[in-house]
Amino acid sequence: MSETYTLKLDRKIFIQGEIKLLTGMHVGGSSLGLGIGGADKVVIRNPVDNVPYIPGSSIKGKMRSLLEKSLGLVQISQERGEWTGKLCQNPEEDAVQLFGFPADMADTKPDYAPTRLTVRDSRLLNEQTLAEAENTDMYCTEIKTEVAIDRLTSKANPRQFERVPAGARFGLDLVLDLYNVDAGSNGENSRADRFVHLVCQALSLVEDDYIGGQGTRGYGQVEFIVTSVTERTADSYKQGQMERQLSEYQEQFALFINKEKAPV
Template identity: 25%
Template sequence: MLLDKFHNRYIVKGTIVAETPIHIGAGNESIDPVETENAVIKDKDGKPYIPGSSLKGALRSWLEIFLRGSGSKLVGEKKTCLIVDKPCIDPSDKEIKKWLEEIKEKYEGKDDADRFVAEEIYRKLCPICRVFGSHYFASKITINDCRLKDEKTYIETRDRVAIDRDTGTASQGKKYDFEQVAAGTKFDFYMTADNLDEENEKILKIIIKVLESGNFTVGGKTSIGLGRIKLCDAKVYRIDQNSLESYLFNGLSEEMGWQYV
């Protein structure tokens, strides 16, 4: 199902709770000796948040691995690609380039030629690329930045000792510190998914369930136990062509609720 016209929209709302401290780095190191070396990302008001792009990227990476393994049969027979290493439609691949030229020639001069070409490309995509996007298609999923639910900010500074890679022991006199958002911190969660078919719906259900499990991690330093989050109080709504007008004029309602279990 393409994105050229409205068919349906799924909205997932809830609360993300930090089960363990979270560190999503700001991408810069301070040169101020009284500041921490590795700060967490903050908004313009100095409050930490979880970037929607970081959460979406972590979900995609997890799904690519999961659906290539034990979950491979959950969303059909087509094998899931690894978008970074080997995308299902690699624009640099000679065979792919040839195939793209052939399908463009096939529909050249026909009404809705662009749509027919897009449908051919979409059919060749793996289940993950159909939902999360590829070189040729926009993502069907959008995750907003997860902002703090409470006014009070809980940021801790943690000290660590550098490890010598050769000996596996602590390096003498080498310490570093970093910021982390405290466990128990709560963030708003809001995700939309557009024009999902039955296969896409299965992926959405997996996303919701893995977030609800409390075993999903986001951010850095996960190897030392950081970044475990849990989706709580999730509510999922489905808007289709029959309920679109009501949604636009009156907002979400209980009648639009969608069962994902």
């Protein structure tokens, strides 16, 4: 006999703020159509207005990778003589339920809801400042020339990377979905605290790592500034009500992300 259950969206938590670049960032885009004299490696841009942005997939992928590494959830295996590291696919783990898991596992247990965390593309907030800067090389970006040295012949092989310069600011927009299966026996969202804590932890890890390519050579250091944490319940959508501030979660992000550390 088949088993059925009701999956109901209980609420959405909106986490918004800014991403500030502390060093130049390179999130690669297509090099098709580059003119003579352009960079060898270009950044991704909105094809409509030509403005650089950070894909949500780049942010979310980095958050998940670092979080699962920090929790010891990455398994390393050898296949056909090659070592590979795979992200965790165990749906029992909160991190996997937060970021998602393969669709063929979705019906293994009632509380395995769909992916809970949405990370939207980050648009550039200070476009005009970058566009009017005197020393930028392309629209809102800089060109950084690097030289690779052949270890045998000492021949220099220059290459050029396009980067969004330090000081650029992008929007941060995360949405956390909570379902009826996340509620505890007392009717409260017992998993909400754990999921929000994981998001805080993941963002903090990214701050101490990087976004985009060439990070081990200084690219992509960022600072997250969370300015608003609100929620809308399923009932508020029916009644046309606006979001409600979540001061308790705002304080948690202030502690983890905004560096307002508690006194020792």
